[in-house]
Amino acid sequence: MNKIELHLKIERFLFDYADCLNEKRYGDFPAFFKEDDCHYEVQSKENEDLGLTVPIMGCYSHGMIRDRVAQLVDNTLTYRRLNLRHFISNIRIDDGKPEINVNANFQVMQSDLEGVSKLYLVGRYEDKLILDQNELKLISKRAILDSFSVPNMLAVPV
Amino acid sequence: MDKSKNMKNLKDKVEWPTSDFSRVPYEIFFDQDFYELEMEKIFQGPTWNYLAHSCEIPNEGDFVTNWIGDVNIIVNRTANGDIHAFKNSCSHRGTRIVDEIRGNSTRHVCPYHLWTFNLEGNLASVPLEKGLKGKGGMPPCFEKENHNLRKLRVETIGGMIFATFSEETEPLLDYLGPHCQSQISRLLDQRTPKVTGYMRQMIEGNWKLYNENVRDPYHASLLHLFQVSFGIQQPTMKGGIKMDKDTKNTWNHSILSDDDNTSSVDLAAAYEGTDKYDPNIKLADPAIANVPLDLDDGYKTTLLSMFPTSVLAQVDNTYAIRHLRPKGPGKVELNITYLGFEEDTEEQAFGKKLTANFIGPSGYISMEDGEALRLEQDGLKMRAGDHSVLEMGGIGEIADTDYLSQEISIRGFWSHYHKLMGFEG
Numbered sequence: 001m002n003k004i005e006l007h008l009k010i011e012r013f014l015f016d017y018a019d020c021l022n023e024k025r026y027g028d029f030p031a032f033f034k035e036d037d038c039h040y041e042v043q044s045k046e047n048e049d050l051g052l053t054v055p056i057m058g059c060y061s062h063g064m065i066r067d068r069v070a071q072l073v074d075n076t077l078t079y080r081r082l083n084l085r086h087f088i089s090n091i092r093i094d095d096g097k098p099e100i101n102v103n104a105n106f107q108v109m110q111s112d113l114e115g116v117s118k119l120y121l122v123g124r125y126e127d128k129l130i131l132d133q134n135e136l137k138l139i140s141k142r143a144i145l146d147s148f149s150v151p152n153m154l155a156v157p158v
Numbered sequence: 159m160d161k162s163k164n165m166k167n168l169k170d171k172v173e174w175p176t177s178d179f180s181r182v183p184y185e186i187f188f189d190q191d192f193y194e195l196e197m198e199k200i201f202q203g204p205t206w207n208y209l210a211h212s213c214e215i216p217n218e219g220d221f222v223t224n225w226i227g228d229v230n231i232i233v234n235r236t237a238n239g240d241i242h243a244f245k246n247s248c249s250h251r252g253t254r255i256v257d258e259i260r261g262n263s264t265r266h267v268c269p270y271h272l273w274t275f276n277l278e279g280n281l282a283s284v285p286l287e288k289g290l291k292g293k294g295g296m297p298p299c300f301e302k303e304n305h306n307l308r309k310l311r312v313e314t315i316g317g318m319i320f321a322t323f324s325e326e327t328e329p330l331l332d333y334l335g336p337h338c339q340s341q342i343s344r345l346l347d348q349r350t351p352k353v354t355g356y357m358r359q360m361i362e363g364n365w366k367l368y369n370e371n372v373r374d375p376y377h378a379s380l381l382h383l384f385q386v387s388f389g390i391q392q393p394t395m396k397g398g399i400k401m402d403k404d405t406k407n408t409w410n411h412s413i414l415s416d417d418d419n420t421s422s423v424d425l426a427a428a429y430e431g432t433d434k435y436d437p438n439i440k441l442a443d444p445a446i447a448n449v450p451l452d453l454d455d456g457y458k459t460t461l462l463s464m465f466p467t468s469v470l471a472q473v474d475n476t477y478a479i480r481h482l483r484p485k486g487p488g489k490v491e492l493n494i495t496y497l498g499f500e501e502d503t504e505e506q507a508f509g510k511k512l513t514a515n516f517i518g519p520s521g522y523i524s525m526e527d528g529e530a531l532r533l534e535q536d537g538l539k540m541r542a543g544d545h546s547v548l549e550m551g552g553i554g555e556i557a558d559t560d561y562l563s564q565e566i567s568i569r570g571f572w573s574h575y576h577k578l579m580g581f582e583g
Contacts, residue, residue: 053354053511054496064515149360150519152529153359
């Protein structure tokens, strides 16, 4: 795979990831991660800059990632049913073999059930991916929030 | 502006129909006039307000800024180790001086005209004070010592730094009462606390709704399904609430006991008629629910709610200081300082990273509070002239309980609020 093919493949992967969340297919979310080795966290820029390591949301195994979305899938959590839309840009790829380091910016807009939209979150992704039988999988995804004064609550992954 | 003279008009706006505070007028949650009166009577009044933990400012010149109500405060450490706090507003023209959250500085310089203040908040120098070449300068009557920053009284307990604007406020230990003292000692004095993360949550609800929330173990096991399913707090658990002499501060706690696992029949009965409790929920990775408690005294939760805006919380094996920063009548920022201890082993430190998932804006046991408060604020705005109902656990006397499902300590909060706001008489 040449550089352009790899870039297109990763871009598509990020957009599929975003659509999984945009379309509330939370049960599909864990499949973006490598089953035997993965890490997911949402961290504040405040903690990141201070070198503080406890995140806002942290999953250190595939099981923890599945548990994170279980309440959403089972519909047992009390949270606001908003429509979220992820915008991912400034994608930069460093192919380190075997790990591919991907950085990107994100913006998540929220729209309520009466159609009123506003900015929900803004930040950047710091991802590590690998090609597993020609399929991309996340071994680590960190969403670092500039907007770390989280509006109301953060029930769904970013 | 002194709102006191308008108190009569404000008082007429609402009614407190019961002397046990089992009815609370809804206007005080959304009316701007009451909010402004709170800023004066409560936040500038005889209350101790949390600013920081001393481990955040270990060295000379270390500072943090924080809020007491609407007022931004600088708190810093001087060369001899003392902690001083003052209003972050220049004595010259009111400019905000420090525009950072935390840092280190040997002095504080106002960016506008470079008036410089020392770490005690005293005015140290004024550029061109004596003019230039015999012209201009400040008048002969100008004395720097008359233009220090507005200083606050500071006291600490367990490293928690509290400040008050008022000379009338009783000493911190008396203000907190015996239960706060013993629990702060239990949670913060046995080991050396350190900050391992901050979390912030901007909640679309009045700051007092959060005060009700943390004094309300009745909701804890009903709204937060997760902690019921995983045995952190259940309505059948042992526990209770204890208050200080003014009933303003609450210690509520639940206790782990051997027979909790056999009480699933009671538990199912407690949830009868709802579709919430599901005893069959399993975690794909149970590590998060199996982190052992650091302390072997059996307390599964300890929530110390200190009037008006501070909470020291041990929920399962998490340790955190929560601080409320009101942003107008309809909004409050919950600022959480997550704590570990210098003595923690690598395993304990990782355990606290796991259980951090219980708290904060994404916390399995806490995120729904943000939503509950938003819905509450949205709903109560429609109820001017009406009152909320606080009767769970009994009405009448406001006293400690040895059971959890109660709203008595919420009535305790209102009793003190009512007094400070001057609704009496």
